[in-house]
Amino acid sequence: MLKTPTQQALLAYFERYISPINARAIVRSIFERAGANASNEQLYRQATASSAIYVKPEQRDELVNGLRELLLNGSAPRAEHPSSAVRLSEPNMAVSVAIRSEANLNEARLIARQMCRQAGLDGFSAQKFVTAVSELARNVAKYASPGRVSFVDDFAQRKLRVTVTDSGSGIANLDDVLVGKYRSKTGMGLGLIGTKKLVDEFDISTGPGGTTVVIAVRY
Amino acid sequence: MHSVNRVPIIRLWDLLLVPVQGDIDDAQAEELVNDVLERVQRAGCDGLLIDLSGVWTLDSHLCSVMVRLSRSAALMGARTIVSGMRPEIAMTIQAMGISLGGIQTVATLEDALAAMGVRSGRDQQDVSDDEFVRKILEPS
Ligand SMILES: Nc1ncnc2c1ncn2[C@@H]1O[C@H](COP(=O)(O)OP(=O)(O)OP(=O)(O)O)[C@@H](O)[C@H]1O
Ligand SMILES: [Mg+2]
Numbered sequence: 001m002l003k004t005p006t007q008q009a010l011l012a013y014f015e016r017y018i019s020p021i022n023a024r025a026i027v028r029s030i031f032e033r034a035g036a037n038a039s040n041e042q043l044y045r046q047a048t049a050s051s052a053i054y055v056k057p058e059q060r061d062e063l064v065n066g067l068r069e070l071l072l073n074g075s076a077p078r079a080e081h082p083s084s085a086v087r088l089s090e091p092n093m094a095v096s097v098a099i100r101s102e103a104n105l106n107e108a109r110l111i112a113r114q115m116c117r118q119a120g121l122d123g124f125s126a127q128k129f130v131t132a133v134s135e136l137a138r139n140v141a142k143y144a145s146p147g148r149v150s151f152v153d154d155f156a157q158r159k160l161r162v163t164v165t166d167s168g169s170g171i172a173n174l175d176d177v178l179v180g181k182y183r184s185k186t187g188m189g190l191g192l193i194g195t196k197k198l199v200d201e202f203d204i205s206t207g208p209g210g211t212t213v214v215i216a217v218r219y
Numbered sequence: 220m221h222s223v224n225r226v227p228i229i230r231l232w233d234l235l236l237v238p239v240q241g242d243i244d245d246a247q248a249e250e251l252v253n254d255v256l257e258r259v260q261r262a263g264c265d266g267l268l269i270d271l272s273g274v275w276t277l278d279s280h281l282c283s284v285m286v287r288l289s290r291s292a293a294l295m296g297a298r299t300i301v302s303g304m305r306p307e308i309a310m311t312i313q314a315m316g317i318s319l320g321g322i323q324t325v326a327t328l329e330d331a332l333a334a335m336g337v338r339s340g341r342d343q344q345d346v347s348d349d350e351f352v353r354k355i356l357e358p359s
Contacts, residue, residue, distance in 0.1 A: 102245045109242055109276055127276070127307040128314065134278040180316075190279045194315030 002027060006040070006071070010047065013070055017088040018054070026050055029155050033120050044071040049117045053095050053151070054088040063088075096150035099140045099166075108137040108149045115151055115160050119219040128198040129160065129217050135191040136164040136213050142186065144168020144211060159200075159216045167210035174206055226251045228258055234266040234335055235259065235297075236328075240273035248284045255288060259297045266335045267292050270328050272303030279317055286320035299323070302331040 002011055007027060014023035031038070034046040047067050055063050069075050089095065097108045112133040116126035133149065140147035147166030154161055176182040177192050192213075196202040201216040224247055229236040235258055237251065255267065269285065271277065289299035301324045312319075325331050329339070 106242050106244055113275075124307040124310050127311045130276050131278050131311050131315070134276055138278065138280055188279045188283050188317060190315055190317055194279060194317065197314050197316070198311065 002031075006043065007031065009070055010043075013066060014051070014088070018090055022090050025155050026054075040071045044068060047071065051088065053111065053114045053118060053153075054090075095152075096148050097137075098146060098148055099137050100146045102138070102141045105134060105137050105141060109134050111149075111151055112162070115153060119153060119158075119160055121160070121217070121219050125217070125219075132195045132198045132215055132217075133162055133164075135195045136162070136215070139191055140164060140166045140168070147210075154216075158219050160219060161201075161214065161216040163212065163214050165210065165212040170206040170208050170211055174204065178204075225254070228254055230258075230262065230264075231268075231332075232337070233262075233264050234268055234332075234337075235262075235264050236268045236270065238270045238273060242275050243281070245280070248281060252284060252288045252291075256291055256295065259292055259295050264297050267297050267299040268328065268331045268335070269299065269301045270303045270331070271301060271308070272305065272328075274305075274308065277304070277308045277312055279315065282312060282317050282319060285322065289320070289322045298335075300325060300331045300334055302326065302328050 002008065002024060010027045010030065011023055014026055017023075018026075030043060030046045030050050033050070034042045038046070044067055048064055051063060051067075052060055095111060097104060097111060099105070099108065109130050112130040113126065116122065116129055121129065137149050140149075144166035145168075147164065147168070150163045150165075152161045152163075171177060171192075173182055177189070178196070180189075180193050182189050192204070195213075195215065199215040200218050201214070203214045205212050226237060226239055226243060226247060228251075229238070235255060237255060239251075243251070258264065259267065267289070269288075285299075285301065292299055299322050301319065301322050303326075304324060323334065325334055332339075
């Protein structure tokens with residue numbers, strides 16, 4: 001595994017930014033997703049998608065440039081000291097968005113979309129995932145802000161997992177909500193029950209100290 | 220405040236066309252409802268066309284905003300038609316059990332215009348071309 005010159009070069013590139021074990025995980029996922037016979041052009045596209053969520057948006061250009069140099073122009077990127085500009089956050093460490101108001105929802109949806117791109121989810125699957133994230137984040141903004149939406153790409157289990165947590169006052173009539181008996185005064189009352197139908201895993205715990213919802217979709 | 224990001228409202232004869240694009244946030248959605256209703260009242264429009272072909276996500280909140288908008292517009296004499304919902308969005312809201320509260324939905328903006336009684340000049344052209352050809356071919 002990871003023996004070809006291209007794999008080695010990519011590995012070395014990512015190791016400049018993150019720990020070797022996570023660099024291996026990213027590179028392995030790039031080759032898995034792009035396929036064994038992928039062209040450098042395809043590898044470049046997958047590498048860009050796979051690593052984009054680990055960098056701050058303003059640093060993305062630099063990362064993309066490095067990958068382009070490496071995969072398309074064939075020149076090993078400058079071997080000097082790791083660039084201080086590009087910072088990758090470790091994969092499997094959550095990428096997260098604070099939800100203080102409804103204004104943060106677009107950001108949460110944007111990251112959800114980016115996660116889908118990285119995992120190769122599109123069409124209906126991507127739409128379901130992004131909508132589920134939107135519903136849960138909205139509930140935090142509406143009823144329990146501040147809170148947080150955290151995303152993890154679980155390479156090993158091939159799942160995107162999202163944890164939405166807040167320290168609001170909890171959902172008093174959760175059982176009614178989840179069987180569709182609850183009549184919402186503030187909306188359609190379909191956010192939670194609908195989200196449950198959109199995802200492969202749905203787990204919720206709520207109490208006076210707050211609410212945590214964990215969802216996952218397979219890819 | 221959000222004037223740059225305002226959803227455009229386009230006047231087409233006695234109709235209002237609202238092309239919604241990307242992810243609109245709640246503030247924009249509220250503004251849109253207010254702007255549209257004000258325009259309906261001011262201009263006495265009798266139809267509202269909401270085109271969703273550029274929309275990224277439709278969640279339960281945005282659906283309820285559209286339902287509210289269409290009900291208010293109906294009270295003011297304007298009928299609402301929604302067009303251009305992408306298949307994956309339609310499937311998602313269907314899976315969630317969301318209903319658009321009786322708003323008429325059609326596939327394309329052309330369908331929406333046709334449902335409002337607007338015919339394309341090109342269709343008419345085609346018809347008269349046909350007639351023209353028929354006349355030439357018909358033995359007189
Ligand atoms: N994070 C939360 N903290 C506290 N209460 C919550 C939270 N999420 C949901 N609720 C409560 O549970 C109810 C049901 O939520 P759900 O998202 O299913 O429907 P809704 O928000 O009322 O309407 P919709 O999502 O369809 O616009 C809400 O009305 C609210 O009272
Ligand atoms: Mg809700």
